[in-house]
Amino acid sequence: MKKDLLGIADLSPDEIYRILETAEAMREIGERPIKKVPTLRGKTVVNLFYEPSTRTRTSFEIAEKRLSADTLNIAVATSSVLKGETLADTALNIEAMAPDMIVLRHASSGACHLLSRICRSRIINAGDGMHEHPTQALLDAFTIRQHHPRIDNLKVAIVGDLLHSRVLRSNVLLLTKLGAEVWVSGPPTLMLPGIERLGVHATASVDEAVTDADVIMMLRIQQERMQGAFVPSLREYFNVFGMTAERVRRAKPGVIIMHPGPINRGVEIASDVADGPYSVILEQVANGVAVRMAVLYLLAGGVEEGD
Amino acid sequence: MPTRLLKGARIVDPANGRDGEFDVVIEDGRIARVGKDVPAEHGVSVVDLPRGLILCPGFIDMHVHLREPGQEHKETVATGTAAAVAGGFTAVACMPNTLPVNDNAGVTGYILRKAAEARLARVYPIGAVSRGQLGEQLADIAELREAGCVAITDDGRPVATALLMRRALEYAGMFDMPVIEHCEDQTLKGDGVAHEGFHASTLGLRGIPGAAESIMALRDISLAELTGAAVHIAHMSARQSLDAVRYGKTRGVRVTCEVTPHHFVLTDDMLGAPVPYDTNTKMNPPLREAADRDALLQGLADGSVDVIATDHAPHHYDEKHVEFDRAPFGITGLETAISLCFDRLVHRGLVSLARLVELLAVNPARILRVSGGSLSEGAPADITILAPDLPVTVSAARMRSKSRNTPFDGWQLRGGVAATIVDGRTVYVNDSLPECEKLRV
Secondary structure, three states: OOOOEOOHHHOOHHHHHHHHHHHHHHHHHOOOOOOOOOOOOOOEEEEEEOOOOOHHHHHHHHHHHHOOOEEEEEEOOHHHHHHOOOHHHHHHHHHOOOOOEEEEEEOOOOHHHHHHHHOOOEEEEEEEOOOEOHHHHHHHHHHHHHHOOOOOOOEEEEEOOOOOOHHHHHHHHHHHHOOOEEEEEOOHHHOOOOHHHHOOEEEOOHHHHHOOOOEEEEOOOOHHHHOOOOOOOHHHHHHHHOEOHHHHOOOOOOOEEEOOOOOOEOOOEOHHHHOOOOEOHHHHHHHHHHHHHHHHHHHHHHOOOOO | OOOEEEEOOEEEEHHHOEEEEOEEEEEOOEEEEEEOOOOOOOOOEEEEOOOOOEEEEOEEEEEEOOOOOOOOOOOOHHHHHHHHHHOOEEEEEEOOOOOOOOOOHHHHHHHHHHHHHHOOOEEEEOEEOEHHHOOOOEOOHHHHHHHOOOOEEOOOOOOOOHHHHHHHHHHHHOOOOOEEEOOOOHHHHOOOOEEOOHHHHHHOOOEEOOHHHHHHHHHHHHHHHHHOOOEEEOOOOOHHHHHHHHHHHHOOOOEEEEEOHHHHHOOHHHHOOOOOOOHHHOOOOOOOOHHHHHHHHHHHHHOOOOEEOOOEOOOOHHHHOOOHHHOOOOOOOOOOHHHHHHHHHHOOOOOOHHHHHHHHHHHHHHHHOOOOOOOOOOOEOOEEEEEEEEEEEOOHHHOOOOOOOOOOOOOEEEEEEEEEEEOOEEEEEOOOOHHHHHHOO
């Protein structure tokens, strides 16, 4: 592993598999009556969150605690950033207290790269702007493998607000690295220019994307996207792009439905799909802890290798 | 100052159709004579220049931000003109987006006083089109012209409406002053920070399409045609804009355009490597894709592009040492431009030396209607002396500019500036060419 986990872009397929296999071992810890191992005892992990987050922050925190790390949560409200110190100064101040790792969530793409350049601590990207959310893609891959052990022969359809989604970018990178056939679909107003160069199929037709899919991954649409004239209305969005039981029937019989959460019922996904038998949305949440434990473990010195 | 006779250089002076070895006599700050084998009269000091140097009319950078008044932590007229002469420019035209805006004779006069104190490069202030650059009311353009402004622009942003642009063209046309336009449809730009394309997509940066520029270029070319006035398209970056300029020129519209070195050298793949999210790759207009860069190179070679200008935009280290989307747009350019031109245009055979002098001296002088652009006898002795094969390693730390925000730090280039002469005074000698020291009186 490199010093930091900034994005899936930096990982080789071997490294991805190593994380997924390590996560398998970590999952077992979560099933014990005493869900704690001493692996990271004496290590300090700072969760530095510049954006509100319940799921990801909680997941990291549980993962850190199960590994016996000393954890510290710093939630920085955006308003105080505007008048306060720079990200670089905040990071250097935290650095001065010698943490081993900093888990950063930030609204600006590339914020983790800035920290990576100035910090000795290991940086874990917990979501940077519209760029990457690598642990989400890793937990998604982990979840897929629980249902389809081989990723390289799967058709995965990712549907929704592609443009603003860091989950999309990390998943496209990871799934193409592991050889899956990836289809992305959403309104042309929310498509990524040039995304075909990453080796994915892009279509505005959700029906085409989900036909014979093994995995359907839904992305959240922000309620305020009408403002930028990206979509006319949430009602129309659901009619054209929403995941309904009827659309799911075009996929393969064993299809799984995924969503990084939080879901907008009746906007990008119908409730009967979200709560239906194909949905693995809550499994994703459960797996998030194991995958983050694996990342923390490997970065904290599972094996030291030069970067 | 004694009369000087400069010998041994190749003179490239396309305005007078000269290209060859000539002697140049400088007397009382003016070009007294250019000719073959000029004899040294009594009292004339002869300067034998080292072989291989090129002597041409002083370069004019018609697009710089000197930041004074108001943002002296980034640059001052003194540091900016020091950077200019070190970069081979004998004159610069400075943009009005200072604090306060250069929309009145007071600010124009202040800039000119600072320039006179610095005694380095000539400074041509450019006034605002609109009061406060707010895009509402015209600035007092006659007053600005009287105070010394050579053009008007709302640079940093476009002239807000088609109507205001029309009026500005009509009104400035009365004095035959060009309107310089920062072409950008602000609704299409939105909160974009990088060229809309593959690299912005994968890095999660909000995109700015080339059409955001070309739409405004087309608007302004139509208005220049309507009014018969002259419009100059600043820092053109998109191939669609170049097509628009070509279209205007074939129709006889008075449209000219400039391209910056960073737009003809770099592309948006710099956003991700070698340093991901390097804020010194953030400028407006953004670094575009290879097809745009190649179109600009073609335009520089075939004459569709009139001018190379730097859009020198100094910013303090602290301002750039932030998240990419929070960093200000812009990079410095004065001290890297000529080496980039040599390395990427001349030595690759895209642009002849005569054409380079047109792009950097003849055409800016013609567009701004200022002196310079030629080595005609009687003209002010503004001279740039070039060392075409000098190996240059760009060093941000050694720059004269107050700011260091350049993406070219550490680049190795071939070709540079040997010396710069303004009004017959040697204001810069490259310290890696000690044999040029004798140019200092």
